[in-house]
Structures are given as C-alpha cells and as structure tokens.
Amino acid sequence: MADLNSWEDDPSAQDENLSRQAQQQLNMNQQNAAASQGAFRPGVASFQPGAQSFQPGQPYGGGFAPQYQQQQYYQQGYYPQYGQQQGFNQYNQSYGGGFSQGYNQGYGAGYPQYGQQNQQVPQPQSSPASQAPPAAPKQPAADSGPASAPAAKPVLTKEGGPKVLSIGADTTAPKPKAKVLSIGGTAPAPKEKTETKPDAKAESSNKPEAGQKATAAKAIEKTGEKAGKAAAAAKTSGKTSPTPSSGRSSPSGPGDKKPQRDVDAVTKEQAADVDDETLKEIYGKEHVNIIFIGHVDAGKSTLGGSILWTTGMVDERTMDKYKKEAKDLGRESWYLSWVMDLTKEERSKGKTVEVGRGFFETEKRRYSILDAPGHKTYVPNMIGGASQADVGILVISARKGEYETGFERGGQTREHAMLAKTQGVNKLIVAINKMDDPTVEWSHERYQECTSKLSQFLKGTGYNLKTDVYFMPVAAQQSMNIKDRLPEGVAPWWTGPSLLEYLDDMKALERKVNAPFMMPVNAKYRDMGTMVDGKIEAGVVKKGMSLVMMPRKQTVEAAAIYGEQEDEMQVLQCGDQVRMRLKGIEEEDILPGFVLCSPKRLVHCVAEFEAQIRILELKSILTSGFNCVLHVHSAIEEVTFASLLHKLQKGTNRKSKNPPTHAKKGDSIIARMQVIGGAGSVCVEKFEDYPQMGRFTLRDQNSPTEEELHETAHIDYDRVAIIHNPSVAALYEDALVYETGTAITSSGALTAYSGKKTGRSPLDKRIVKEPTSEDNVWWGPVNKPMSPEVWKINRERAVDYLNTRNRIYVVDGYAGWDEKYRIRVRVICARAYHALFMRNMLIRPPREELEHFHPDYTIYNAGSFPANRYTEGMTSATSVAINFSQKEMVILGTEYAGEMKKGVFTVLFYEMPIKHNVLTLHSSANEGKDGDVTLFFGLSGTGKTTLSADPNRALIGDDEHCWSDRGVFNIEGGCYAKCIGLSAEKEPDIYGAIRYGSVLENVVFDPDTREVDYDDSTLTENTRCAYPIEYISNAKIPCLSDNMPTNIILLTCDARGVLPPISKLDSAQTMFHFISGYTSKMAGTEDGVTEPQATFSSCFAQPFLALHPMKYARMLADKIEQHKANAWLLNTGWVGAGFAQGGKRCPLKYTRAILDAIHSGELAKVQYENYDIFNLQVPTTCPNVPDELLNPKKAWTAGTDSFQAEVVKLGKLFRENFAKYESEATEDVVKAGPAV
Known part of the structure; x- marks a missing residue:
C-alpha cells in the first residue's frame, strides 16, 4: 500500500x-x-x-x-x-x-x-462581519x-x-x-459550533x-x-509508535x-x-498596539503626531515649540512628525530610525503607537515593531510619484506588508495619506488607483480583503479624517468613518491572559537598578512576583512595573508594553532576546x-x-x-x-x-x-x-547584483564577457575603450552651489555653478541608470597616504573597466579595514548614460558634478575614466586647505637616497609621470600630492601614464608596469598577437595606462616622506619653443610662474584638442582648483620660504623652433640629464646668463646637454625675426593673463614677469 x-x-x-x-x-x-x-x-x-x-x-x-x-x-x-x-x-x-x-x-x-x-474535531469557519477580523479560538497553553x-x-x-x-x-x-x-x-462575535470536549485522559x-x-x-x-x-x-506504554528512519510515522488508532x-x-x-473581571477593574479600558508601516516619506510619523495632537496627548505649547524648531531648520512641514521622531538624526534627515512610540486614549480603548522606520536599512527595527503589534496601519502616499516609488519601484510598501503578515499582524488599515496634496486634491480616481493595485497585492500576501483589510483616505498634515470625519464637500465620495472611529469600533482581540507569564526582553538599561522593557506575550505580572530570566535560569523579582505612562502599576497583563525594575540580576547579564517567564513554565x-x-x-x-x-x-x-x-x-x-x-x-x-x-x-x-x-x-x-x-x-x-570590492581576476572576467572591445594584451594588461570621450570634459564640470561651500568656491569658467535642484535630477538619473544594470561595482579606497589626512572614497559604477581603473588609482585598504569602511565621498559613475541636456545650466549630454555638502560626485555622458581620478583631485583641492591647512599640488614627487624630495609641478602631458619615474630615485607619486607640516604624501595608489610613443628603451619602468592588473585605455593592438602599437594614435593622442604604484620597482611604499622638498620644478611644455629648457628661479619668479601656470595644452588630454594650444592654468592645476588660486599660491610661498627650497622652470616642450615652425620636442635624454645635474648639485655651480624679456637665469652649460640647446635664442633655426616675434607674443600673453592677479600680488612678484 x-x-x-x-x-x-x-x-x-x-x-x-x-x-x-x-x-x-x-x-x-x-x-x-x-x-x-x-x-x-x-x-x-x-x-x-x-x-x-x-x-x-x-x-x-x-x-x-x-x-x-x-x-x-x-x-x-x-x-x-x-x-x-x-x-x-x-x-x-x-x-x-x-x-x-x-x-x-x-x-x-x-x-x-x-x-x-x-x-x-473540525471547527466551523466563522461568518465575520464586514471589515472585522474573525474571532480567534482560545489557544492551548x-x-x-x-x-x-x-x-x-x-x-x-x-x-x-x-x-x-x-x-x-x-x-x-x-x-x-x-x-x-x-x-x-x-x-458581533462569529457564531461557534458547540463541541463536546474530549476528556483529558x-x-x-x-x-x-x-x-x-x-x-x-x-x-x-x-x-x-x-x-x-x-x-x-x-515511554513504556507503547502509545507513541516508533518512527522508521525515513521520518514517516505510523498511524495511531482511535483508541490512543x-x-x-x-x-x-x-x-x-x-x-x-x-480573572478577566479583576483586570477590567484595574484598567477600565482595553489596550491595542498599533504599528505604522509603509515606505519612507509616506507620512507615518506625521500621522502618529497628528493622532497624538488631536487626542490631546501633546499640548499646544509643546506643538508650538516643535513648529518653531522645525521652521528654524527649514523643515516647517515636519513639525508633526517630530512628535514621534525624537532623535537629532531622525529630525535632521526626516526619517525614522528606531521604532517610535506613543500612547493615547479614547473613550473606549487605550492605544500604543509603534512608528516603524520606512528605510530598507532599518527593516530589522520594523520587524521588531511588527512583532509587538495587534493592528497595522499601512500608510500610503497618494502624491504623484511617491506612491509609485513606494509601491511599484522596489519601495518598502510591499515588504512591510508582507513582513507584517508574517509577524502576525492580521488586521490592516490602509491609510491613503496626502490626499490633500496639490497633485491629488482628494481625487476619487487617484484613491481608486492606489487602492485597486494595493488590493491585489495584499490579497496575494494572504490578507482577506473582506475581513482583514480596511481602506480609508486621510490627510495627516491637516489632521483630516483622523479624529473627526471629513467635512462635507471635501470628498463627497467618502462616507466611511474616521480613523479613530474605526479603531474604536474594531472587532475584539484575544489575549492569553491566563497562560503562564512570558515576556521577551526588548531592551535593558540602568535606571535606579536593572530595567528591562518589552511586551507581555502571555499571562500577567504583579509587583513583587518571582520570575525566571531565560536562558540564564536566574530567578528575579519584579520590584516595580510601569505601563506606557510613568505611573507605577500593580498588575499588567498580556498585550501591555511594560517597563520593569528587576532585583536579583545585573543589567550586563541581560541581552535583548532573553525571556522573562513564570517559574511554573520555563521557555x-x-x-x-x-x-x-x-x-x-x-x-x-x-x-x-x-x-x-x-x-x-x-x-x-x-x-x-x-x-x-x-x-x-x-x-x-x-x-x-x-x-x-x-x-x-x-x-x-x-x-x-x-x-x-x-x-x-x-x-x-x-x-x-x-x-x-x-x-x-x-x-x-x-x-x-x-x-x-x-x-x-x-x-x-x-x-541589481552589487559586486563589492571585486578582485582583479573577477573584473577581468566581467570586462571580457560584458564589455565590447575589451581584450587581454600580450603583456597581460586589460585593454578597454572609453567610447566617444577620450579625454576630460572641463566645459561640462559643475560644482553645486549650496550654503556650506558657496563662499569658498572659486566661481567662474572653471567652477560653474549647478543648482541643488539640477543636481538632484542628475543624481537620480544616474542612480536610475545604475538600477537598470544587471550588475554594478563598488570599489572602496583611500585618497591620501598620510593616515591623518586621507579621505575614504567609494566608487559605484557599471563598468568593470571603471572599477579596475579606480581599484588601481585609489589606495587599497587592507581587508580588515574594508569590513568597516564608510566613505567620506561617493562617486556615482553612470557615464554610459547621457545627461538631460535640456536641464537648466546643461550645455551638452555630459555632466561631471560635485556636491561638497553631500560629499558626492555624479558622472553622466562620458566613460573616460580620468574624470573619476580628477574628481577626487578636486575634492582634495577643496578639503585639504580648508580643513587641514594642507597644500594640494598637481605634481609628481620622488626622493633621493639622501632623503631629498623633489616636486614636479605641471599639467597633463608635461612629463610629471615620466620624469618622476627615475631609476636612481624612489617614486613617491606621479601626479597628485599634498604638502603638509608632516612632509609630502601621494594622494593616489596608482599611476596614470600617457602611452603614446612609449617604448621599453625610453621609459622602462612604465613599460614594465603594463602587465596583469593594469588597464590600457584606447590603445590599438594587433588582433592576432595582441601586441600594442604605442605609436598608433588612431583613436586618440591621449592613450593611457593605469597601474598600481607598486608595479614601479623603485616606488616608495608607503608613498610619503617626512622630509620637506629640496627642489621644486615647475614643468611647462612650451609649444612656441621660446622658453629655455631649464631656468633657475628666485622667490618672486617662482610665485609669478606658479600663479601663471603656463603650458601648451597637449593633444588628447582634453576632448577635441588635437594639437598644442597655449594656455595658462593657475597653479598648474586650474581645471581642478576649487578655491581661488591665490589661496594656494600664498600657501606655497610660505612653505618655500620656511624650508628654503630651490625652484626651477623646466621646459619639456619644443626646442630649435616652435611647433608651427617645425621644431622638435626636447629629447627626453637631455631633460633627464638636466634633472640629474639638479639632484647632484652640479647645475647650481655653473655660470648663468640672463635671458632677455623673461629675465630668466639660464645656465651656460649642463653635463650631458649640448650648450647651444640651453638658450632658445641660440638654438632657434627658423630666423631671428620669427624668434623675436614669438618671444614678445608669449610675453604679452603672460602679462595679459597675470593682470587679473596683480591686485592681490606683491610688487616684486608682479615685476618678476616678462618685460614687454
């Protein structure tokens, strides 16, 4: 059978x-x-x-x-x-x-x-009254x-x-x-069939x-x-049949x-x-626990505050105080929610974190309010609140957009309803809130739209719509349909009761009053003794009663018991929220989840x-x-x-x-x-x-x-699958599977493409104009303002895009090697290429630090998705925006990975000087064997990365640094080197760093051999590679030095060919050229730049500056004076003639020879001559460099007249540029510029 x-x-x-x-x-x-x-x-x-x-x-x-x-x-x-x-x-x-x-x-x-x-013996199904839950049979103890x-x-x-x-x-x-x-x-209670109760025996x-x-x-x-x-x-009677190993049991006969x-x-x-009568005499009214659930911003706390206000539990003086405090903080409409949200965090953010509590009475009942948090982060708190509740009020915002977000877009409405059901909240009142909102205006159609969708969902969750659920419209902010019914004419289509009227007329609940006492411990603290609180789940407790704390099996005495209010009580019963002072146990010996129970029946x-x-x-x-x-x-x-x-x-x-x-x-x-x-x-x-x-x-x-x-x-x-701090191998796999054109090159590096944008987009950079940073930011062409409203649109657009991806990547890291000043950065992106790039460029924390990582700044990179160019202030489909108040960055419309790196740089240009009096520098840095530190200032393409990678010196970093009173530290954990024309002979360190784990960007490679052609600029002149700094054999790890800089080298790439390869600068000249920041904008470093263009970039970092350039210039002047550093102007640009006249870039071997002479001290010992117009001191000789190359006038091959014209033209450009700083510069600095 x-x-x-x-x-x-x-x-x-x-x-x-x-x-x-x-x-x-x-x-x-x-x-x-x-x-x-x-x-x-x-x-x-x-x-x-x-x-x-x-x-x-x-x-x-x-x-x-x-x-x-x-x-x-x-x-x-x-x-x-x-x-x-x-x-x-x-x-x-x-x-x-x-x-x-x-x-x-x-x-x-x-x-x-x-x-x-x-x-x-089956029990018949009850015939419940409309909108009332069925009566529950008594439960066996x-x-x-x-x-x-x-x-x-x-x-x-x-x-x-x-x-x-x-x-x-x-x-x-x-x-x-x-x-x-x-x-x-x-x-009325449902009818119940009479049963013949079986004899216990x-x-x-x-x-x-x-x-x-x-x-x-x-x-x-x-x-x-x-x-x-x-x-x-x-055990001996044989009444319980042995069970076979399969787990199936044998039927018992009717005589068992x-x-x-x-x-x-x-x-x-x-x-x-x-007994019941005794308890009723004590209380006079019956007690119901209500939990408010629903999505964040649905108005749960406001509804709770409205109920307490209309029932007189909050006096007018207190409410006036809340109104004033809310208004002072610009949160005037939140004052009702402050009745429930009492903590500073809850009030500042407008969200409930802990389960808020309130108490009110009507003529028929006593009620406890449990206000559950709506954010998904605090779901455990919501579960705890639901486990205490008898009735749930699911608060729904009818406001256009909010309802859809809370119910249809992964909001908490659905989850809260399901959790409430699992936690035994079998009676649910659905309050359609914000019916007075201008987008709703008590619309019956909107009400029906909300309720119809909810009805189907709640039915699928297990609620009986006829007996377990009741819908009603409310306006918590105006306290409409809360205590009193709606005034005539507001919503003629609604003829039902008010919220409190319905609660008072609800079907009765059952309590296990006479079962052995049991109360889970909700919280514990000290207050003139050991205190615990919780909800009594069964039985009653009397003052002086002996109880057992489980699982410790420790006998305790209920020395004092308190109900919802402060008054001490003699007896409390099942369903009551109770605070209890215990004797016989210390507070540290109790944990939430412990259970107080009767010694006659232990849990x-x-x-x-x-x-x-x-x-x-x-x-x-x-x-x-x-x-x-x-x-x-x-x-x-x-x-x-x-x-x-x-x-x-x-x-x-x-x-x-x-x-x-x-x-x-x-x-x-x-x-x-x-x-x-x-x-x-x-x-x-x-x-x-x-x-x-x-x-x-x-x-x-x-x-x-x-x-x-x-x-x-x-x-x-x-x-979305969130891939948190993935390994290099995992990122390789995802890039190869999901990103078109990605490949592994012959050296083991991953190659990727950044799409249409192969350089930064400075014209699309925006800074959010908000009160906390508005007075500090250097507003103008560099930092164009973005309104908070447009920021919100762009941020939501980026998040919406990320939510459409099957997977996103989260990379955590530090910016800054000095632990005292470092900033924690989190990158959220949709491309494995971007994740690997930032994994290389940020400082990678140890695993134990990642476990407790909380970012100071967050980057949302949705670069594959365009910005809305019709939004106010937008000039294209690209947007790179930073919000210093929210500490976030949003990228839309560009997949160029360098935007993330430079966005972090801008953050440091803002944070370090203001908060720490630390100077942020667009420079590379290295350190000699004797501890002498050299800083290389310069824009992209001027040679910072190449020149700082010196086999005879330890590399501190190749691009971004900070100079503090403790020394110099690198901001980054990697290098972002230009690859155009790269060879093992010219730059062996960089060439050797391009291996497994590195990211090659926009390079061309042979499809068969996978060998990269570093001379091919078909895609862009700005081919790059990002690799961890430890890939450089002589990198100094950690990347910082406690020595102060000895030499400061201002790098420029002069495409006109009229600046000397090397010049020695006095203090005033150093300040002039630092503020000027002259260079030629190199091909490929920015979108649309295909040949060198003369440009002035304040502090050699203008695209990244957050504050006025004079702020950084004064800080640098103070440090140079304090530490007596030598300063040099080094031109890595054209010699013999300008770019237009057919000149050539200064050979790298000569530039390196000049640096060797600086570091050895030999260059300081040679004779110098004055270079007219610019009044620069030029050496007449330098070891391993042709003498004729050192003076542009002598090296010029395109005719004397053209040389003089170019010198004067460049001198005038300097003067015109510096004019905007003259009012804030000292006289000697102004005179240190070209004499034209």
Whole structure:
C-alpha cells in the first residue's frame, strides 16, 4: 500500500478523504488570530544586520507552521505562518517522546497521519462581519518543562542522534482551560459550533509529553515529579509508535489516549490567580498596539503626531515649540512628525530610525503607537515593531510619484506588508495619506488607483480583503479624517468613518491572559537598578512576583512595573508594553532576546529546531549550509539550514519521501535549523502553546554595503547584483564577457575603450552651489555653478541608470597616504573597466579595514548614460558634478575614466586647505637616497609621470600630492601614464608596469598577437595606462616622506619653443610662474584638442582648483620660504623652433640629464646668463646637454625675426593673463614677469 505521506510514491493520488481533511484544517486555521510579539532591539546576543533580508530586503520565509492544508495561501504567495494559526501543523506532534528513539524518530513521530485526521474535531469557519477580523479560538497553553542554556555541542541520545525541539501543533488538542480577555468592539462575535470536549485522559498518546523536552545544548532536565512520571509512562506504554528512519510515522488508532498536559494545570492555577473581571477593574479600558508601516516619506510619523495632537496627548505649547524648531531648520512641514521622531538624526534627515512610540486614549480603548522606520536599512527595527503589534496601519502616499516609488519601484510598501503578515499582524488599515496634496486634491480616481493595485497585492500576501483589510483616505498634515470625519464637500465620495472611529469600533482581540507569564526582553538599561522593557506575550505580572530570566535560569523579582505612562502599576497583563525594575540580576547579564517567564513554565532555549518554511523571495537556490537571520520575538540570531528534510507538494502539502537537494522560490519545505550566532541558542516555543513565541521570519544576510547603498542612494539590491570590492581576476572576467572591445594584451594588461570621450570634459564640470561651500568656491569658467535642484535630477538619473544594470561595482579606497589626512572614497559604477581603473588609482585598504569602511565621498559613475541636456545650466549630454555638502560626485555622458581620478583631485583641492591647512599640488614627487624630495609641478602631458619615474630615485607619486607640516604624501595608489610613443628603451619602468592588473585605455593592438602599437594614435593622442604604484620597482611604499622638498620644478611644455629648457628661479619668479601656470595644452588630454594650444592654468592645476588660486599660491610661498627650497622652470616642450615652425620636442635624454645635474648639485655651480624679456637665469652649460640647446635664442633655426616675434607674443600673453592677479600680488612678484 502506498505511503500517503509521500507524494513521490503516488503523485496523481487525490484522495477524497485527504481533501476533506484539508478543508477541515483550513477552517480551523482561518479561525485562529495571530498574536503579537516582542520588539526588536539590537544587542550583543543578536546578530546585527548586515543581516537583513533574504531577497534581499524581503523575508523569504515565515516559519514554525506553514499550513500543510492551506493550499490557497500557497497559491496566493502567502507567508506560511507558523503563525497562521496552527503552528507547525503536526509536523512533530511529539517533540519529546521520540527522542529516546533517535533523531529520525524524534522528528518523524509527530508527522500528521492522514488517517489520524479522521479523528480531528473540525471547527466551523466563522461568518465575520464586514471589515472585522474573525474571532480567534482560545489557544492551548504550553507544556511545562525546562530550557537549558546554550552549549557548544549538541547532546546525543543513546542512539547518537542530536536532540532537537520540533515546533508543532495538534488540532486534536483540547481547547484551553483559560479565560480570555476580549477587547470590546461593536461587531458581533462569529457564531461557534458547540463541541463536546474530549476528556483529558482520552486524548491521543501522540501528544507531546511535558517532561520529554529536548535541547541541543545539554542533557534534559525534568522540572517536576509529575512531568517525569508522565514521560516515563509514555515511554513504556507503547502509545507513541516508533518512527522508521525515513521520518514517516505510523498511524495511531482511535483508541490512543494521553494524559492531560501539565501546562493545563498551570493554566488553571493562573486563571484562579487573575480573572478577566479583576483586570477590567484595574484598567477600565482595553489596550491595542498599533504599528505604522509603509515606505519612507509616506507620512507615518506625521500621522502618529497628528493622532497624538488631536487626542490631546501633546499640548499646544509643546506643538508650538516643535513648529518653531522645525521652521528654524527649514523643515516647517515636519513639525508633526517630530512628535514621534525624537532623535537629532531622525529630525535632521526626516526619517525614522528606531521604532517610535506613543500612547493615547479614547473613550473606549487605550492605544500604543509603534512608528516603524520606512528605510530598507532599518527593516530589522520594523520587524521588531511588527512583532509587538495587534493592528497595522499601512500608510500610503497618494502624491504623484511617491506612491509609485513606494509601491511599484522596489519601495518598502510591499515588504512591510508582507513582513507584517508574517509577524502576525492580521488586521490592516490602509491609510491613503496626502490626499490633500496639490497633485491629488482628494481625487476619487487617484484613491481608486492606489487602492485597486494595493488590493491585489495584499490579497496575494494572504490578507482577506473582506475581513482583514480596511481602506480609508486621510490627510495627516491637516489632521483630516483622523479624529473627526471629513467635512462635507471635501470628498463627497467618502462616507466611511474616521480613523479613530474605526479603531474604536474594531472587532475584539484575544489575549492569553491566563497562560503562564512570558515576556521577551526588548531592551535593558540602568535606571535606579536593572530595567528591562518589552511586551507581555502571555499571562500577567504583579509587583513583587518571582520570575525566571531565560536562558540564564536566574530567578528575579519584579520590584516595580510601569505601563506606557510613568505611573507605577500593580498588575499588567498580556498585550501591555511594560517597563520593569528587576532585583536579583545585573543589567550586563541581560541581552535583548532573553525571556522573562513564570517559574511554573520555563521557555525552551534551543540550539536546533525543525520548521516548515515557505520561500517567498530567493535569488538563486537554497541548500543545506545556507546562512540567514532568524527574527523571532525580540531575538535576532544567525542560523543555518542544517538539513533539508522534506519538500511539500503544492496543492496537497504531502511531504516528499526523500530529502530535497535544494529549494527555490515558491517552494515549501521542512528543514532543520541550527543557531550559529553568538548566543548559540534562541528562546522559542511551539506555536500551538505560544503563537507569539513560535512565529519567525528568515532574512538573507545583506551586506552592510548593500544596506548603506540603499539607504544613501536607493540602489535597489533586489534588482541589481552589487559586486563589492571585486578582485582583479573577477573584473577581468566581467570586462571580457560584458564589455565590447575589451581584450587581454600580450603583456597581460586589460585593454578597454572609453567610447566617444577620450579625454576630460572641463566645459561640462559643475560644482553645486549650496550654503556650506558657496563662499569658498572659486566661481567662474572653471567652477560653474549647478543648482541643488539640477543636481538632484542628475543624481537620480544616474542612480536610475545604475538600477537598470544587471550588475554594478563598488570599489572602496583611500585618497591620501598620510593616515591623518586621507579621505575614504567609494566608487559605484557599471563598468568593470571603471572599477579596475579606480581599484588601481585609489589606495587599497587592507581587508580588515574594508569590513568597516564608510566613505567620506561617493562617486556615482553612470557615464554610459547621457545627461538631460535640456536641464537648466546643461550645455551638452555630459555632466561631471560635485556636491561638497553631500560629499558626492555624479558622472553622466562620458566613460573616460580620468574624470573619476580628477574628481577626487578636486575634492582634495577643496578639503585639504580648508580643513587641514594642507597644500594640494598637481605634481609628481620622488626622493633621493639622501632623503631629498623633489616636486614636479605641471599639467597633463608635461612629463610629471615620466620624469618622476627615475631609476636612481624612489617614486613617491606621479601626479597628485599634498604638502603638509608632516612632509609630502601621494594622494593616489596608482599611476596614470600617457602611452603614446612609449617604448621599453625610453621609459622602462612604465613599460614594465603594463602587465596583469593594469588597464590600457584606447590603445590599438594587433588582433592576432595582441601586441600594442604605442605609436598608433588612431583613436586618440591621449592613450593611457593605469597601474598600481607598486608595479614601479623603485616606488616608495608607503608613498610619503617626512622630509620637506629640496627642489621644486615647475614643468611647462612650451609649444612656441621660446622658453629655455631649464631656468633657475628666485622667490618672486617662482610665485609669478606658479600663479601663471603656463603650458601648451597637449593633444588628447582634453576632448577635441588635437594639437598644442597655449594656455595658462593657475597653479598648474586650474581645471581642478576649487578655491581661488591665490589661496594656494600664498600657501606655497610660505612653505618655500620656511624650508628654503630651490625652484626651477623646466621646459619639456619644443626646442630649435616652435611647433608651427617645425621644431622638435626636447629629447627626453637631455631633460633627464638636466634633472640629474639638479639632484647632484652640479647645475647650481655653473655660470648663468640672463635671458632677455623673461629675465630668466639660464645656465651656460649642463653635463650631458649640448650648450647651444640651453638658450632658445641660440638654438632657434627658423630666423631671428620669427624668434623675436614669438618671444614678445608669449610675453604679452603672460602679462595679459597675470593682470587679473596683480591686485592681490606683491610688487616684486608682479615685476618678476616678462618685460614687454
């Protein structure tokens, strides 16, 4: 005969009896109401996210009780709630009795036998009133039994199997002998069929026995003679059948009986202690916990503040204070939210971080408000809040754009609704907020548009739209439809109640008032003793009562108890939020997730448990060993799937005979979970005994980076694979697979193309004009202002583009080798080429530092996507914008990688002088064997990289440096060398650095041999290579020196051929030429430049300056004077004649010879002659350099007249350029320029 427990044995079988039992189970499940849970508070025992959601951001499972028979919920994508009312649904009806027979028998003995289900007594489905939830049947109390503290290794039974707590439910269990406090409402209670309750002695022996508890921590401890006798009787009676190793259990006959559970005796005793009438006398009103959920900016905190204001819980004086404070900060419309958002961070950012709390009363009820944070980063906080709630208010913004963002674009509306359902919030009020917004104006069409889409989603989540959900329009900012109904004429189409009116008339809730006391610890602190807070999940607590703190098993006394308000109370009950002062335990001995319980019934603390799980969201597949985070009451612990036991067939929920190898989205499985977090165990209960303690959510461990990106930039990690700090090999692979034209060259370097833009686009550079930096920035042609509004458009455009990619890359690194001054930079980009480029150019932190990396500045590179050129202030489809206030940079419309490097440079030009009095320099630097440091100032193409790569000197850096009171340090972790005309003979260090890990940019190579032709400028003159600085054999690592510069060399590339190859400068001349920053703009360094053009670039860095050039010039003058540095003007440009007259660039070997003479000191000893007009001191001789080459007039070959014309012309250009600085320069500096 086929085993009906295995759908694999008979896939087509659709037994009629099975179907009938499934419907009976469904009817019973639909009557049970999920109870609220404890709240989340981060703590040492909790696994801290990082660990966020399995999807990410979304729970992938609800556990401890997916209904085997709740077929409709699976079809609707409903969270299989162990909380949806029948716990584990008999997955293991004996979590104690089977342990003596081994692990397989232990978890299998309790599986529901379809034969057994014939003996179940079904309960009829209720007929609920419209918009009111069904009345829930009374829940059976839990077995008594000890819980053990966590230990390192699981305990084994005699047969060697680990002892596991299987959390299950038994629909054949008797109704609890407990009185239930019903919270009143106007809706009539559903009719209930009269039942004949079975005698306790006649119950099935398949029920769990009180003394047969198991933990994976240490040996079982019996907690009472009665429990021990019951366990022994069960073991010897044969009433619990042994289970075969397959995990299937044998049917029990109708004559099987079991003794009454010990928990019932505890319940009776508790009931005698406190009854409903006593509690009603104490309170007078009933208590309801409400949680506000929804997407950020939906108005949750504003709605909470509006309720507290309209109910008189906030006085007018306090509200006036909030109004004034909000107005002073430019946040005038936020004042109502400040009633709930109390911290400085929440008020400054306009977002809730922790679960806000409030309290108000109406004539009928007392209410606690739990205001959940809307940002995905704080989902764990939201889960903690939802676990405490009885009713949820899902706040939706009707404002055009906000609704779509929150619901349709990966916002938190969907996730919050699903999480609320998994956490047992079975009554949901959907408040369509901001109906008064100008984009809505109480439009019925807009209201219907919002509600219709939400209805379908909520139905699929598992909510019954007729009984569980109520929609209503509100305007929280104006407090409309909050306390009073809408005025006539505002929305004639709405005739329903106000929010508070509906809350007061809601159907009653059930409380396990007479069950043994249980309260998860939400938070702990010191306040005249040890204080804890949390929500009472079962029973009552009295002042002076003796309790046990689990898992420590430490007896404590409730010395004082407080409710929502400050008044001390004598008694508090299930459902109340409580603060309790404890005696007998220290604050440091308590952790969030611990549980206070009655000494008559200790909570179970286990290291392993078995549960049925429905996978709602999963990117790939799930196998044994998959780690995730368990949220149960106020505990958060890391867990792993120790093993997958069974897969459940869709439709019938019959379990598979063989363990599945994996599970995927949409599957329902039975799995064994193991706690691997720091606490080692977790306090849980069977759902049938304590639903609040047996309901959990599993979420994937999103990295802190993913959460941070979502928080700061709305990067949607649900859609995009975020590849964080990938290796060189991984970037090679992705570039080759996903980026057209990428290849590996014969030297091992990766070659890539930057598209249309092969150089920087300085005309498209923008700085955001905002109050914090506006007075410091040097506004003008270099730094064109961008409004904050346009910045926001461009930033959102970049993020939107990144969210459309299948993968994005995140690269973290430092800018600045001096740890005192370095800036943490994060690059977010869509191309592996860009990621590898910045991985080379930034300083790569050690792995341990990356784990806790938080950026000071972030670059969003969406260069493959154009900017909107019709946006105000935009002149093209390219935009390179920096916001010093937000510390961000956004790139659109250019894939040239150098924009990122130079963007960081601009940031340093702003940050270093203002914050640290450190001079930022566009220079290379090297250090001699004697510690003498030389700085090479110059623009791109003047030879900084080439000349600083000297085999006789240690390279500090090739392009960007800072000069502080501590010495000189490189800004970058790599080099960005020009490659045009490169050869091993001319520049062996650079040539040798082009190997695996380097990025060649826009070069041409042979498609067969993959050898690069460095002389080919077909694509651009600006061919480049980015490589780590350690690829230079003589690089100084770390790249800094505590010696002050000895020689300062101002590099220029004079295309006119009239400046000497080398000139010695006095102090005034140094300042003049530094401020002038003359060079010829070299071909390829900027977009559209194909031949040299005369240009003046202040401080040799004008395109990158953030402050006025005189700021940097004064700083340099002070440092030169202080350290007595020598200064030189070195021309790497044309000699013999200008570019136009057919001259040639000064040979590199002569330039190097000049540098050698400077460093050796020989050049300082030779004779000098004055060079007319420019009044420069020119050496008459230099070792290894032809004498005639040193004086341009003598070297000129294109005629005397043309030479004189060129000299005068260049001199006038100098004077014209310097005119704008003369008013701020000293007289000797002004006179140090050309005399024309």
